[in-house]
Structure formats: structure tokens, C-alpha cells
Amino acid sequence: MQSEAAKLYYFHGRGRSQQSRWALSAAKIPFTNVCLSSSREFEELCASGKLTYNQVPMLEAGGQCISQSMAIVRHAARLGSLFGRDSQESSRCDEILDGITDARGAIISFPFMDDPHECCMRLQQSIQRFWPCFEALIERNASPPYVVGASLTVADVLLAELVDSTSEAFAATFGPEAAVGMLAPFSKLRALHQHVTGLPEIQALKNSDNWFPFPAGKVGADYVRNVRTVLS
Numbered sequence: 001m002q003s004e005a006a007k008l009y010y011f012h013g014r015g016r017s018q019q020s021r022w023a024l025s026a027a028k029i030p031f032t033n034v035c036l037s038s039s040r041e042f043e044e045l046c047a048s049g050k051l052t053y054n055q056v057p058m059l060e061a062g063g064q065c066i067s068q069s070m071a072i073v074r075h076a077a078r079l080g081s082l083f084g085r086d087s088q089e090s091s092r093c094d095e096i097l098d099g100i101t102d103a104r105g106a107i108i109s110f111p112f113m114d115d116p117h118e119c120c121m122r123l124q125q126s127i128q129r130f131w132p133c134f135e136a137l138i139e140r141n142a143s144p145p146y147v148v149g150a151s152l153t154v155a156d157v158l159l160a161e162l163v164d165s166t167s168e169a170f171a172a173t174f175g176p177e178a179a180v181g182m183l184a185p186f187s188k189l190r191a192l193h194q195h196v197t198g199l200p201e202i203q204a205l206k207n208s209d210n211w212f213p214f215p216a217g218k219v220g221a222d223y224v225r226n227v228r229t230v231l232s
């Protein structure tokens with residue numbers, strides 16, 4: 001008997017669920033988005049006791065409810081054998097996932113900021129601060145395009161997501177050439193991004209109903225309205 005697809009509860013958009021969507025897809029775990037539209041739906045979800053912190057995202061799968069976006073990412077990575085071959089590789093994956101969290105704040109804020117240029121300035125600072133470190137890690141791993149070990153891990157998947165969404169932020173704000181220019185100094189990250197986004201699982205995600213466009217312009221405004229309505 002086929003088990004029910006996992007359900008990922010969030011808003012109608014990317015936000016803090018986007019990394020989970022990439023990780024679940026790369027781990028070949030079927031899931032569907034459950035998108036909240038009203039404060040009543042959110043209140044009912046809180047009342048159900050399924051949300052550990054009365055926050056979304058939450059993944060419901062196999063009778064278990066998992067809160068915290070990075071816990072969902074790690075859950076997917078463990079199930080999909082994307083957490084490295086041994087404890088050393090797992091620790092290196094963890095180190096990179098936490099670095100990505102530090103580097104990615106401006107992506108989450110993008111639709112909530114009045115001025116996208118200001119958001120891209122913050123992203124630029126984060127690129128200068130963290131991306132050379134990611135590039136050096138790929139070089140040190142010496143197994144291109146991977147950043148940990150000799151096969152795909154969740155660290156590769158979330159680095160590719162970071163490159164993808166950062167490029168989209170630059171393209172939406174300054175045009176596609178700005179995104180190309182932003183990526184130019186990072187040849188190893190570019191190769192990693194190309195590899196991961198070429199995987200059939202990530203292509204399938206991008207072509208599925210689980211995919212939301214980058215939250216710029218009207219998409220961003222609609223998303224912000226949805227979040228504010230649900231949390232009001």
C-alpha cells in the first residue's frame with residue numbers, strides 16, 4: 001500500500017519553507033504544500049497541537065509532525081541518505097547548513113522590505129562575507145562539484161538553493177545581467193548550482209505545483225498580504 005504524501009504546511013509562497021522543498025525533493029520524498037489562507041486556519045492548526053512552537057513551516061509525515069525549517073531539512077536529508085557517509089561528513093554538512101542560515105537572512109526579508117535595492121545591498125554584504133568561504137570549502141573537498149565527500153549531500157542542495165534564490169533577487173532587482181555578474185567570481189559554486197539544478201528531482205520540483213516564483217513585485221506583495229492575513 002502506498003503511504004500518503006507528506007504535507008508541508010506554510011503560506012502561499014517560499015519564505016522559510018523553500019529550503020525544505022528543495023531538500024524533500026532531492027531526498028525523493030513526495031510532498032504537497034498545504035497553504036494557509038486565513039487566520040482561522042492558522043488558529044485551528046495551533047489548536048490541533050501539531051505545531052511545536054505555534055509556527056509554520058511544519059511537515060506532517062508518517063504520523064509525525066516536525067516544526068522548524070532546518071529540522072525538516074535535516075529529516076529529509078537523513079531519510080534520503082544526503083547527510084554524508086560518516087559522522088565527519090555529517091558534521092561538515094551541519095557546518096555548511098548553519099553557514100547558509102547566516103548567509104540567507106536577506107532572502108527571507110526580500111518581500112517584506114520596501115526597497116529591493118536595500119535588500120540586495122544586504123545580500124551583497126552576505127555574498128562578500130560567506131561565498132568565498134563556500135567556494136574554499138568546495139575547493140578543499142577536491143571532489144567537484146560537491147562540497148562534502150564524493151556524492152550529493154544536503155549541503156550541496158541548500159548551497160544550490162542559496163545561489164538560485166540570490167540570483168533571482170538580483171535578476172528581479174537589476175536585471176538578468178546583474179545576476180550573471182554577481183555569480184562571476186564563484187566558479188565552483190556555479191558548477192555546483194548547475195549540477196544540482198540539473199538533477200531530475202529539482203527540475204521536477206521547479207515544474208510542479210509545489211514551486212512558487214521568487215517573491216518580487218506583485219508576487220511578493222500578494223505573499224506579504226497572505227502572511228499578514230494568516231498571522232493577524
Ligand SMILES: N[C@@H](CCC(=O)N[C@@H](CS)C(=O)NCC(=O)O)C(=O)O
Pocket residue numbers: 015016054055056057067068069070231
Ligand atoms: N526558526 C523557525 C522560524 C519559524 C517562523 O518564524 N515562522 C513564522 C512564519 S515565517 C511563524 O509561524 N510565525 C508565527 C508566530 O511566531 O507566532 C523556522 O525556521 O521554522
